[in-house]
Structure formats: structure tokens, C-alpha cells
Amino acid sequence: xxxxxxxxxxxxxxxxxxxxxxxxxxxxxxxxxxxxxxxxxxxxxxxxxxxxxxxxxxxxxxxxxxxxxxxxxxxxx
Amino acid sequence: xxxxxxxxxxxxxxxxxxxxxxxxxxxxxxxxxxxxxxxxxxxxxxxxxxxxxxxxxxxxxxxxxxxxxxxxxxxxxxxxxxxxxxxxxxxxxxxxxxxxxxxxxxxxxxxxxxxxxxxxxxxxxxxxxxxxxxxxxxxxxxxxxxxxxxxxxxxxxxxxxxxxxxxxxxxxxxxxxxxxxxxxxxxxxxxxxxxxxxxxxxxxxxxxxxxxxxxxxxxxxxxxxxxxxxxxxxxxxxxxxxxxxxxxxxxxxxxxxxxxxxxxxxxxxxxxxxxxxxxxxxxxxxxxxxxxxxxxxxxxxxxxxxxxxxxxxxxxxxxxxxxxxxxxxxxxxxxxxxxxxxxxxxxxxxxxxxxxxxxxxxxxxxxxxxxxxxxxxxxxxxxxxxxxxxxxxxxxxxxxxxxxxxxxxxxxxxxxxxxxxxxxxxxxxxxxxxxxxxxxxxxxxxxxxxxxxxxxxxxxxxxxxxxxxxxxxxxxxxxxxxxxxxxxxxxxxxxxxxxxxxxxxxxxxxxxxxxxxxxxxxxxxxxxxxxxxxxxxxxxxxxxxxxxxxxxxxxxxxxx
Numbered sequence: 001x002x003x004x005x006x007x008x009x010x011x012x013x014x015x016x017x018x019x020x021x022x023x024x025x026x027x028x029x030x031x032x033x034x035x036x037x038x039x040x041x042x043x044x045x046x047x048x049x050x051x052x053x054x055x056x057x058x059x060x061x062x063x064x065x066x067x068x069x070x071x072x073x074x075x076x077x
Numbered sequence: 078x079x080x081x082x083x084x085x086x087x088x089x090x091x092x093x094x095x096x097x098x099x100x101x102x103x104x105x106x107x108x109x110x111x112x113x114x115x116x117x118x119x120x121x122x123x124x125x126x127x128x129x130x131x132x133x134x135x136x137x138x139x140x141x142x143x144x145x146x147x148x149x150x151x152x153x154x155x156x157x158x159x160x161x162x163x164x165x166x167x168x169x170x171x172x173x174x175x176x177x178x179x180x181x182x183x184x185x186x187x188x189x190x191x192x193x194x195x196x197x198x199x200x201x202x203x204x205x206x207x208x209x210x211x212x213x214x215x216x217x218x219x220x221x222x223x224x225x226x227x228x229x230x231x232x233x234x235x236x237x238x239x240x241x242x243x244x245x246x247x248x249x250x251x252x253x254x255x256x257x258x259x260x261x262x263x264x265x266x267x268x269x270x271x272x273x274x275x276x277x278x279x280x281x282x283x284x285x286x287x288x289x290x291x292x293x294x295x296x297x298x299x300x301x302x303x304x305x306x307x308x309x310x311x312x313x314x315x316x317x318x319x320x321x322x323x324x325x326x327x328x329x330x331x332x333x334x335x336x337x338x339x340x341x342x343x344x345x346x347x348x349x350x351x352x353x354x355x356x357x358x359x360x361x362x363x364x365x366x367x368x369x370x371x372x373x374x375x376x377x378x379x380x381x382x383x384x385x386x387x388x389x390x391x392x393x394x395x396x397x398x399x400x401x402x403x404x405x406x407x408x409x410x411x412x413x414x415x416x417x418x419x420x421x422x423x424x425x426x427x428x429x430x431x432x433x434x435x436x437x438x439x440x441x442x443x444x445x446x447x448x449x450x451x452x453x454x455x456x457x458x459x460x461x462x463x464x465x466x467x468x469x470x471x472x473x474x475x476x477x478x479x480x481x482x483x484x485x486x487x488x489x490x491x492x493x494x495x496x497x498x499x500x501x502x503x504x505x506x507x508x509x510x511x512x513x514x515x516x517x518x519x520x521x522x523x524x525x526x527x528x529x530x531x532x533x534x535x536x537x538x539x540x541x542x543x544x545x546x547x548x549x550x551x552x553x554x555x556x557x558x559x560x561x562x563x564x565x566x567x568x569x570x571x572x573x574x575x576x577x578x579x580x581x582x583x584x585x586x587x588x589x590x591x592x593x594x595x596x597x598x599x600x601x602x603x604x605x606x607x608x609x610x611x612x613x614x615x616x617x618x619x620x621x622x623x624x625x626x627x628x629x630x631x632x633x634x635x636x637x
Binding site: 072 | 330331332333334403406439442445447450454455458459461462474476477525526529530531532533534535536537538539540541542543544545550551555556557558559560567568
């Protein structure tokens with residue numbers, strides 16, 4: 001097995017995901033996407049919402065470590 | 078005759094017979110008992126068994142359109158768990174698992190609150206042995222806490238049932254509201270088992286401490302029994318919409334920073350229950366169908382994810398993200414099954430989560446509940462984060478692994494394979510799932526709008542993940558404990574309680590010293606108990622707690 005297996009897998013995965021992402025955005029321009037709420041019909045809204053939510057969740061979670069993280073043996077002390 | 082036999086009871090009887098069965102035949106016997114119990118699924122709807130006792134009419138076996146889908150999936154889950162644990166020789170865990178699954182199935186068919194209470198406690202008393210069978214000190218301690226909380230839920234249910242009988246003269250399962258005091262008791266009892274916000278600590282505390290196979294069993298029954306009970310008694314209760322929305326959103330932040338992947342899955346389970354609770358709160362036919370469909374598919378993919386992490390624990394010896402990575406080379410099948418589970422829970426089109434979650438989202442959209450809709454949409458990105466990406470990424474990829482491990486045993490692969498097949502089959506052919514839902518509703522999940530919208534959300538959330546990893550913003554795995562609501566009774570209460578006891582000790586000491594000498598001798602015995610040096614804060618023994626719980630339940634039953 002090659003040493004950089006994971007790295008090359010990661011790279012090709014990133015490439016394909018970016019292509020799919022671009023296609024999904026392009027597709028949004030080809031038809032009118034009906035949603036329950038009109039503002040969600042803006043081009044690429046779910047994509048934007050997904051990206052921002054994800055970053056927000058990770059960043060807030062990371063910040064919460066300050067308050068919620070304790071040593072592994074915290075309850076045994 | 079078989080049509081009058083309470084479903085699940087045969088499994089409980091078999092579980093008690095297991096010690097007399099040679100090891101080699103135990104698993105076939107367990108499967109056979111589940112198969113016999115499953116015959117009840119063909120009985121149709123109606124009331125099949127009642128029992129008049131002490132002037133109470135107990136409905137022990139009834140079935141309707143809400144019972145059936147839960148009964149089907151509980152039987153499937155029991156089969157998956159048995160196959161997954163085929164290699165194991167842990168008799169106690171097998172007995173507990175079979176009796177636990179049987180009790181949960183029995184509970185589904187109870188027609189009144191007292192029968193439900195009996196099964197409710199039976200699931201608690203059987204499942205605690207599964208936690209206990211984790212066989213570490215941490216597991217045994219967690220089992221104690223688990224038992225206390227589960228039994229408390231049952232006691233609240235019993236109080237509610239008694240109050241209801243006293244005030245209305247009726248104790249049959251019916252739609253309740255929160256304007257009555259018994260309604261509130263029953264609501265909290267269900268809320269504990271459904272892991273409502275702040276009542277959820279027991280779940281993340283106990284599930285990850287159980288054994289490789291035990292956690293799979295635990296993940297299927299207790300919480301979904303609570304969802305069933307809520308769907309039966311509190312459909313359309315507005316407060317459930319908000320409770321559910323909070324449940325979907327708030328565990329995702331904990332899951333981001335948790336290091337133990339089985340605990341991440343426990344947070345994820347909590348978040349999934351939130352979607353179901355929202356569906357119950359909306360209370361329309363579409364949303365209730367959504368809740369039931371979600372519970373159905375959730376049991377399968379959650380079991381699949383817990384099985385894959387169980388396989389990792391079995392082979393690599395840990396599920397801590399900080400110690401894992403690179404397992405895809407050594408456990409390729411487990412990796413694929415885990416990814417199928419991860420895609421199902423993340424609700425990718427053509428996977429089971431999509432066809433179930435859509436029902437709840439559509440009912441929210443149809444009602445114009447914009448805020449809740451977007452909280453759930455946001456939580457969907459959270460699901461992708463913790464279960465869709467974090468679990469497979471840290472276990473199987475992340476970094477190269479030097480130490481070799483073997484692929485999971487064949488029985489585990491078969492169980493995971495069946496679950497993975499069901500995840501895809503339901504996703505591709507949702508009409509078979511929709512046919513068994515409580516209400517007949519025409520629904521088409523695969524519209525272009527919906528598929529594109531969901532794919533955009535998911536794909537760009539994955540891009541966000543790649544972006545965060547690329548710029549080293551994604552939090553690294555750190556060996557740690559993440560505080561959760563169990564902190565209140567594991568740290569805060571002892572923190573307040575111990576000094577308080579000390580204060581009381583000092584006070585009684587002073588009081589005692591000021592008392593006349595004639596009193597001294599009389600009080601000398603009680604003094605021993607009030608002096609702090611004699612008070613040792615100890616954990617009660619496991620057997621002791623079981624005994625006390627049983628005695629307490631017997632006392633309550635006698636009093637009733």
C-alpha cells in the first residue's frame with residue numbers, strides 16, 4: 001500500500017464533492033425550486049444554509065469546550 | 078390460543094430458560110422466540126386479552142395502527158441484536174437482552190396505564206443488566222444511576238396512573254393534556270425515557286458504557302417506547318414542538334467535542350428523538366406518520382451505526398476518536414456498512430432517513446412554522462456533522478494506522494449487512510414503509526425540489542467540513558469528559574449534599590453537647606449516626622438497589 005493513500009483519497013474526494021457542489025448550484029438556475037418559504041427559493045439558499053450551519057456548529061462546539069470540557073477522569077476524582 | 082398470548086412474553090419466558098439450554102443452541106432459541114412472538118403481527122387490530130384484578134380491568138394485549146409499525150421494528154431490532162451477538166457467550170447479557178426486547182414489545186400492546194407501568198418497569202429492570210454486563214467499574218456505576226432514573230420514571234408514571242384513576246375513574250390509554258395533574262406526571266415519566274432536554278443525562282451516561290453488543294440493544298427500545306407512548310397520549314401537545322426542536326439542536330454541539338464515538342452516537346440518538354418529538358407535537362396525520370416512520374428507520378440505522386462502532390470496539394479495543402483512524406484498510410466491510418448508516422441518518426436521497434424525515438419537514442412547512450422548520454433544517458446539518466462525517470471519518474480514515482486489526486466477525490457483518498440493506502431498500506422503495514404507517518396519507522418524497530434542496534444542504538455542509546479540516550479549524554480529538562446534564566446529580570448534588578451533611582453533623586454535635594448529661598446516654602445511639610465520622614457516603618450495592626426497587630414496586634402495587 002502506498003504511504004499517501006489517505007491523502008490521495010482525500011484529494012480525489014474533495015475534487016468530486018466540489019464538482020457535485022458546482023453542478024447542484026448550476027442546476028438551481030435551470031428550474032424554479034419550490035420551497036415552503038419564499039426566501040428559501042433564492043438561488044443556492046440550501047447550500048449557503050448548509051455551509052454556514054456546519055461552520056457555526058463546529059465553531060460554537062469548539063468554543064463550548066472552554067466550559068464543558070474536563071479531564072477524562074473528571075468523575076472519578 | 079396463540080392469538081391471546083401477549084407478544085413479547087414468549088421472549089421473556091425463553092430468556093429465563095436460556096441457562097438450561099446448551100450454549101450452542103442459545104442463539105437459535107432466542108431467534109425462535111422472536112419468531113414466535115412475531116406471529117402476533119398477523120393478528121390484526123383489536124383487544125385480545127384483558128384481566129380483571131383487584132377491581133381493575135387491565136388490558137394486557139391490544140393492537141392498532143399505531144402499535145403495529147413499532148411492533149414490527151422492535152421484532153426486527155431484536156433479530157439484528159441476536160445475530161450481532163452470536164459470537165458472545167455472555168449469558169447474563171443474552172438473558173437481559175431477550176427479556177428487555179420482550180418487555181418493550183409487551184409494553185407496546187398494553188391498553189391501560191397500569192399494564193404499561195408494569196412493562197415500563199420491566200424494561201428498566203431488564204435493561205439495567207445490559208448496562209451492568211459492560212463489566213467495568215464505570216459500567217457498574219453507570220448502571221446504578223441508570224436504574225435509579227429509569228425506576229423514577231416508572232414511579233412517576235404510576236403516580237400519574239393512580240391520580241388519573243382516582244380523579245376520572247378511568248385508567249385506559251387515552252389522549253391526555255397538560256392541564257391535569259396526572260397528565261403532567263405521565264408527561265414527565267415519558268419525558269425522562271424520551272431524553273427530553275435536561276432529563277437526558279442518563280442516556281449519554283449509560284449507553285456508551287455497555288458492552289460491544291449491549292449498546293446496540295439499548296439503542297433500539299427504551300427511547301422509542303417513550304416516543305410511542307408520547308405519540309399515543311400527547312399528540313398535538315404544543316410544548317412538544319419546542320421541546321423537540323431544542324432536542325434536535327442542542328446535542329449537536331456536545332457531539333462535536335465528544336471524543337468517545339459511541340457517546341457521540343448517543344448524543345446523535347438524542348437529536349434524532351427530537352425530530353420525532355416535534356412530529357408528535359404538531360399532531361397532524363402527516364406529522365404523526367413522520368414520527369412513526371422516523372422511529373422505524375432510525376432504529377435500523379442507529380443500530381447499524383452502533384453495530385459498526387461495536388465492531389470497532391471489539392477489534393481495536395476502543396471507540397475513542399483520539400486513538401482511532403485508518404481502519405478502512407483492515408475493516409473494509411464495516412467501513413462500508415458504517416458509511417451506509419451515516420448516509421441514512423444524514424438523510425441522503427435514496428437512503429431511509431430521507432423518506433422519513435421528509436414527512437416531518439413537510440408537515441412543518443405545510444403549517445408555516447418557519448422558525449421550527451429552520452431549526453430542524455439546521456439540526457440536519459448537525460446530524461451530518463456528528464453522525465454523517467465524524468463517526469466514519471475518525472474511526473476509519475483521519476490518519477494512517479500502523480497496528481493491524483482483523484475485520485469484524487462474520488455474524489457482526491451479517492447483522493450489519495441486513496441493516497444496511499434495509500436502509501437502502503426503504504430509501505429506494507418508501508411505499509412499503511408508508512403502507513404500514515398509522516394514517517393513510519399520499520406522500521411523494523422524491524420531488525426534484527426536495528432532492529436538490531436536501532443535496533445542496535448536505536454537499537455544502539461536507540464542503541464546509543473539508544474547508545475546516547484544510548485550514549486546521551476543525552477541533553482535534555482530545556481525550557476528555559464533556560459535561561452533560563448528568564453533571565447535576567453526579568457532581569453538583571454531591572457537592573452540595575456532602576458539606577450540608579457535614580454542617581448538620583456539626584450542628585447536631587453542638588446540640589448534643591449542650592444537652593444535659595441525662596439525655597446523653599439516651600441519645601448515645603442516635604449520636605453515632607449524627608456524628609460525621611460515622612457517616613460514610615457510599616454507593617448502594619447493585620443487588621441492594623434491585624431489591625429495594627422490587628420491594629418498592631411491590632409495596633406500591635399492594636397499596637394500589
